[in-house]
Amino acid sequence: MSSSNKVGESTRVKSDISPCAAPEIRRIVEQKENWGGWATTLNDATIFEYIMRQVGCESVAVRELYSMEEGYLREEKSCFGIIFLMPYNEHYETQAGEELTSLPAGMWYSNQIADNACASYALLNILMNLNDVPLGTQLEGFREFTLGLLPPHRGQAVDGFKSIKNAHNSFCFRYEIEEADLILYEEALGDSDPKSELKPKDSHRRKRAKFNEAEVAHDQADQIDGPHHYIAYVQVGGCLWELDGLKQTPFKVGDCNNENFAVRVGSRMRELTARCSDLSIDFGIFALEPAKAPQLEKQHQANAREIGAIERKLQGTDPRSSLRTEELLSGLLILPPLDTDDFGQQDRMTTEQLVELRANLIQKQKEIEMEKDKLFNEESRKALELARNRHDYEPFILTMATMVWEQQQAEAKTGKTKKKGRKGR
Known part of the structure; x- marks a missing residue:
């Protein structure tokens, strides 16, 4: 229960x-x-x-x-x-x-x-x-x-x-x-x-x-x-x-x-x-x-490997269509394909189609990265909320209540003393 x-x-x-x-x-x-x-x-x-x-x-x-x-x-x-x-x-x-x-x-x-x-x-x-x-x-x-x-x-x-x-x-x-x-x-x-x-x-x-x-x-x-x-x-x-x-x-x-x-x-x-x-x-x-995080990471890695496969294909057929230096330095993740990856449909594509597919994959990568950032912020908010819920505020509350009570008692006692002194005059 x-x-x-x-x-x-x-x-x-x-x-x-x-x-x-x-x-x-x-x-x-x-x-x-x-x-x-x-x-x-x-x-x-x-x-x-x-x-x-x-x-x-x-x-x-x-x-x-x-x-x-x-x-x-x-x-x-x-x-x-x-x-x-x-x-x-x-x-x-x-x-x-x-x-x-x-x-x-x-x-x-x-x-x-x-x-x-x-x-x-x-x-x-x-x-x-x-x-x-x-x-x-x-x-x-x-x-x-x-x-x-x-x-x-x-x-x-x-x-x-x-x-x-x-x-x-x-x-x-x-x-x-x-x-x-x-x-x-x-x-x-x-x-x-x-x-x-x-x-x-x-x-x-x-x-x-x-x-x-x-x-x-x-x-x-x-x-x-x-x-x-x-x-x-x-x-x-x-x-x-x-x-x-x-x-x-x-x-x-x-x-x-x-x-x-x-x-x-x-x-x-x-x-x-x-x-x-x-x-x-x-x-x-x-x-x-x-959970979203493992799924996003899995898709991000798969897209990065497919972009790597496209780059390998373009460098062998049309090196001029490969990614420029500034694009490579922009943080774009490119990974070599795994032996288990199957990108056979690329063999039937022209250079223009490969470049278009690469552009679509890069756009998907940006969307995934935005989603990952959003998820990270949400997880950070949850972590802060959990930390607050885990903290036991009872000792602090008891200490503060005791201090307030002692202060009130001291003020009441002081007030009575002053009142008696004024009455005697």
Whole structure:
């Protein structure tokens, strides 16, 4: 489960020391890394991407979707999978679907063993089923290691996957760690208390019936500020599967293909949200799709090799049509073709056609470079946003609040003293 709404002496740090080397910040980082639990996660696409990047997955991006309507999702043709965030209440428990007695061949599915970790479990339940997508050494090694395990044992392996747990907990605050530990302590204390099993359930039901209106208001508030849960949707074997780590097995929603995958997921999400109150702003939808940066770089390299092939061809037939010195010095990337490249169509082209093709490729290169610059700026903005979200401002706020309170107390005391002095005169 995860929540969707999360919104002394001074230490002088030398300018040549990284902020992370400051003792206070370093202690907070070490506390997160050494903590055995999982914190709740913001429903933010950049955080999902950050978790993937920390475990070496560069080929997948996450983008937030803003509607579950068919007309909107019909345009989503390249989704690897979809993560859906919904309130965790009594409506969640009444899900329909075809429950399996065993997993289909080739499907990777993990039960959620740890509390508050549903975001990372949902993410892995999609990534581990992408057999044709490069995931990086860590994730591919983890998939190979867990391939022969049962879903509960895979869940335990995820709980022990330190890299992804550290990335997941990067955005938690110290008070969240303390609250999570306190909840576990109270649950353990309650399980060990024999009196907790003797509480009459009928009187509890009567109280709920008596305060029905208050319960309705509480239910609506709970859907906004209460616990939430991430569910994964992925296509395996020509079927749409709902991979919910809290369920014993996946649910087969129905047949689907690449063209209607997002539409079928939207239909399923509308079915689930229809059971809740009309608070659609409280749901989150995130699509996993191919990352743009590797695709742009791949196309940029391919164009550079084709330009190199054209240059080699022109130098052998008409050297006067080769690129001029100023064009070569303008930063244009030219690479020799690989043995696997096939530019056989150039053999049938005239010099004029080759020059025109080269000009078109150069223009494409400029457009790709502009797109790469735009993407770099966007990634820089995300990195700054992530850095701000990761920083724990609690110590600063507590220190400032304490200083303000002490200042107010000092001013109040000084004011009373002066007032008494004037009265004595």
